[in-house]
Amino acid sequence: MSDAPSQILVTGPAASAANATTDTVPLGTLQANGRSHLQLAFTGVAGDYFRIWIVNLLLTLITVGLWSPWAKVRKRRYFYGHTWLADANFEYHGNPVAILRGRLIAAAAIGVYWIFENLVPSAGPWLLAVLLCGAPWIIARSLAFNAANSSHRGLRFRFSGTQRDVALAIWPLALWLVALVAGSGDTLDFIEHPARFFGQLAAINATFFAMYPYAVAQIRRLTVGKSAWGDQAFSTTMRTGSVYSIYLIGVAVSFVPLVLGSVVGFFMGMLVGAIAVGHAALAVTIATIFVAFVSASTFIVWTAYNRSRMTNLVLSTSRLSNIAKLNSAISASVLAKLYALNLIAIVCSCGLLIPWAAVRITRYRLQAISVEIEAPLATVTAMVTQDPRATGEELSEMFGIDLAL
Amino acid sequence: MSSIPQSTCAAHWFDGRNGAGTDAELAIADGILRARAGERHLEFSMADVRTSAPIKGVPLRLCVPDGGVFVMTDVAVDPQALGVAAPQGFVHRLEGTPVAVVFAVAAVIAFGVVAYRVAIPWLGGKIAERVPIEAEVTLGTAALASLDGFVFGPTTLPAEQRAELQARFDRLVDLAHLPRQPQLVFRSSQRLFGANALALPGGTVLVTDQLVERTDSLDEVAAVFAHELGHIAHRHTMRRLLEQSASWLILGAVLNDVSGIGSLAAAAPALLIRLSFSRQDEEEADDYAFMLLSQAGLSPSLLADSLEAISSPECSKVEAAAKGSAEKCSRVRRGRAALPPAYLSTHPDIQARIARARAVAN
Numbered sequence: 173m174s175d176a177p178s179q180i181l182v183t184g185p186a187a188s189a190a191n192a193t194t195d196t197v198p199l200g201t202l203q204a205n206g207r208s209h210l211q212l213a214f215t216g217v218a219g220d221y222f223r224i225w226i227v228n229l230l231l232t233l234i235t236v237g238l239w240s241p242w243a244k245v246r247k248r249r250y251f252y253g254h255t256w257l258a259d260a261n262f263e264y265h266g267n268p269v270a271i272l273r274g275r276l277i278a279a280a281a282i283g284v285y286w287i288f289e290n291l292v293p294s295a296g297p298w299l300l301a302v303l304l305c306g307a308p309w310i311i312a313r314s315l316a317f318n319a320a321n322s323s324h325r326g327l328r329f330r331f332s333g334t335q336r337d338v339a340l341a342i343w344p345l346a347l348w349l350v351a352l353v354a355g356s357g358d359t360l361d362f363i364e365h366p367a368r369f370f371g372q373l374a375a376i377n378a379t380f381f382a383m384y385p386y387a388v389a390q391i392r393r394l395t396v397g398k399s400a401w402g403d404q405a406f407s408t409t410m411r412t413g414s415v416y417s418i419y420l421i422g423v424a425v426s427f428v429p430l431v432l433g434s435v436v437g438f439f440m441g442m443l444v445g446a447i448a449v450g451h452a453a454l455a456v457t458i459a460t461i462f463v464a465f466v467s468a469s470t471f472i473v474w475t476a477y478n479r480s481r482m483t484n485l486v487l488s489t490s491r492l493s494n495i496a497k498l499n500s501a502i503s504a505s506v507l508a509k510l511y512a513l514n515l516i517a518i519v520c521s522c523g524l525l526i527p528w529a530a531v532r533i534t535r536y537r538l539q540a541i542s543v544e545i546e547a548p549l550a551t552v553t554a555m556v557t558q559d560p561r562a563t564g565e566e567l568s569e570m571f572g573i574d575l576a577l
Numbered sequence: 578m579s580s581i582p583q584s585t586c587a588a589h590w591f592d593g594r595n596g597a598g599t600d601a602e603l604a605i606a607d608g609i610l611r612a613r614a615g616e617r618h619l620e621f622s623m624a625d626v627r628t629s630a631p632i633k634g635v636p637l638r639l640c641v642p643d644g645g646v647f648v649m650t651d652v653a654v655d656p657q658a659l660g661v662a663a664p665q666g667f668v669h670r671l672e673g674t675p676v677a678v679v680f681a682v683a684a685v686i687a688f689g690v691v692a693y694r695v696a697i698p699w700l701g702g703k704i705a706e707r708v709p710i711e712a713e714v715t716l717g718t719a720a721l722a723s724l725d726g727f728v729f730g731p732t733t734l735p736a737e738q739r740a741e742l743q744a745r746f747d748r749l750v751d752l753a754h755l756p757r758q759p760q761l762v763f764r765s766s767q768r769l770f771g772a773n774a775l776a777l778p779g780g781t782v783l784v785t786d787q788l789v790e791r792t793d794s795l796d797e798v799a800a801v802f803a804h805e806l807g808h809i810a811h812r813h814t815m816r817r818l819l820e821q822s823a824s825w826l827i828l829g830a831v832l833n834d835v836s837g838i839g840s841l842a843a844a845a846p847a848l849l850i851r852l853s854f855s856r857q858d859e860e861e862a863d864d865y866a867f868m869l870l871s872q873a874g875l876s877p878s879l880l881a882d883s884l885e886a887i888s889s890p891e892c893s894k895v896e897a898a899a900k901g902s903a904e905k906c907s908r909v910r911r912g913r914a915a916l917p918p919a920y921l922s923t924h925p926d927i928q929a930r931i932a933r934a935r936a937v938a939n
Contacts, residue, residue: 220633222678223678224632224633226678227672227678228668229685230684233685250632250634254634259598260589260598324596325591326592326644327596522689553595553598554595557594557595558595
């Protein structure tokens with residue numbers, strides 16, 4: 173599902189809206205005050221995307237992964253190209269060769285990391301230090317690459333955040349990793365002083381969970397605030413407090429399936445235990461299925477609530493310069509139902525229905541996003557001109573690092 | 578390029594300087610793209626025009642120098658209709674050919690099955706042979722350290738019993754001639770691991786008090802040692818660990834989710850506890866045990882005895898004595914029946930293996 177244009181949801185493309193039929197394309201609804209209200213539309217079809225997905229998966233397997241950048245670009249171009257705002261679709265320009273170069277370097281780095289971590293355990297802290305220093309640079313490059321390679325109406329998007337900006341946004345996460353490594357000590361400590369060991373671990377993790385929404389708010393504000401379409405910059409008024417309430421309510425909401433499941437599971441366990449004495453394998457199978465069911469429900473409720481509310485918050489507090497205001501109205505319960513059905517479909521089809529699931533989720537998420545333009549579209553779009561820094565050409569020469577944030 | 582003028586084609590023209598966009602009509606002839614966009618007339622040499630790779634349902638784009646782009650109004654217009662060459666045409670044709678798609682589905686499924694059944698085990702074996710034994714020892718020590726306290730407690734076997742078992746273990750090790758001298762460690766595990774034995778990476782054999790108590794003679798435990806030494810001689814543990822991490826790696830790569838990569842060091846303890854060897858691994862280890870037992874002057878049927886004792890629902894003499902009576906012991910065990918017999922869950926096909934050991938002994 174990572175093929176979906178997540179970049180579109182985070183920054184730019186949320187910047188305008190339309191209908192997919194090719195013969196008659198309404199330019200949105202023009203309101204009395206001269207503003208137009210435009211809806212994003214997604215015209216992708218599960219069957220078509222399935223063909224692209226399976227053929228490119230096979231080519232990737234045959235070429236031992238070398239085709240994967242081309243596959244990624246084709247899949248992403250399918251999603252961008254089927255996303256319409258007013259009379260124009262989006263376009264992804266990523267250069268597969270640059271992405272291949274980036275992936276080869278990443279694979280080499282993972283290989284070195286794996287060897288060091290498993291064969292030279294004492295190198296652990298040094299590896300962590302390298303990772304911590306490299307992460308902001310990688311994230312900044314990845315955001316810039318994705319933005320510079322996305323366009324709408326012939327104009328590119330741009331992300332101008334630096335690694336310093338990223339480092340300032342994610343420092344709580346780095347601190348958590350350092351604290352975990354420094355505080356874990358050796359295992360003997362755990363056997364001799366279990367209370368102290370767990371106390372320490374709990375304190376470190378509690379601090380992390382308390383800081384996490386802050387880091388999320390920072391990175392989201394950075395992603396929007398340092399983005400631009402053409403020469404017009406995006407801006408955001410998102411408050412950190414709103415992110416905290418989303419995470420707190422999210423935890424509370426996710427507890428419902430967890431608590432319900434545990435209570436039902438307890439009584440069911442007693443019942444099954446009574447019936448299935450001597451049938452250990454049967455009892456274990458039933459218990460495993462039930463635990464999987466409860467974990468999946470909890471995960472779905474959490475993800476659906478968090479993603480819908482975060483997207484709604486980030487987009488609804490964003491605007492493009494003084495010309496357009498974004499809005500998003502994704503429903504958590506609709507998203508949860510989609511996730512649940514997708515999960516069942518993917519598991520039952522051994523993964524073959526992943527394309528179907530990706531198309532359904534993208535269609536729902538995109539059609540919930542709209543753009544309010546404060547003048548007729550034609551006047552506004554003519555105001556936006558190309559930013560010479562946004563060509564993306566020099567970035568294509570860099571390696572195409574791409575992270576899903 | 579055809580010299581016959583193509584019929585005109587409706588498009589959207591974006592000049593790449595601002596986002597306004599106008600309706601346009603274009604035609605390609607004699608290597609020249611001619612277009613009327615609004616009031617303007619545009620001409621480009623086709624040598625400078627880049628055509629987008631065709632994708633189903635996405636309108637074709639003709640990109641001209643300086644960032645301008647024509648987007649076809651009709652999504653059905655393909656490069657051939659326009660008389661232009663487009664990159665990745667073969668992939669687009671494959672995606673549009675039902676036979677190719679059906680073939681791709683079949684091939685991907687076949688690939689998955691072959692990778693899981695053949696390629697990954699083969700690769701695991703090849704890599705395991707090349708992993709330095711010191712690295713395996715490090716991994717085994719780290720794994721045992723993290724399992725101690727969670728799964729295993731200190732042994733409560735009497736020292737003399739441990740010494741007798743150690744003597745039997747040493748005798749088998751002397752006969753085995755392994756590249757690195759294996760160690761024997763005793764641990765207790767009431768519930769999670771139960772009556773079981775484990776070959777750790779690096780060649781350490783772990784045996785639980787519960788297994789020793791479950792069997793009726795120390796020679797039966799020696800038979801279990803011989804079996805675990807078989808796993809060590811064939812480096813089964815390292816192979817399975819590598820296979821399992823490779824499976825996750827490949828699954829993660831296919832599903833485009835690289836975050837699923839877990840490090841082997843972090844996953845090893847959990848994997849070890851649930852590690853299940855294949856039937857072939859067990860047979861190899863059993864064959865090795867038969868050979869070692871014969872060399873030590875012991876009967877291969879001891880392995881059958883120990884397997885029977887481990888899988889039997891009845892209590893051994895030692896266990897019965899500990900609980901007061903055989904009836905009480907059996908009752909306690911049946912009460913725990915909801916939990917899986919630990920040894921069975923990691924060692925499948927136990928009846929077949931018992932029969933095999935008896936056949937070899939005769």
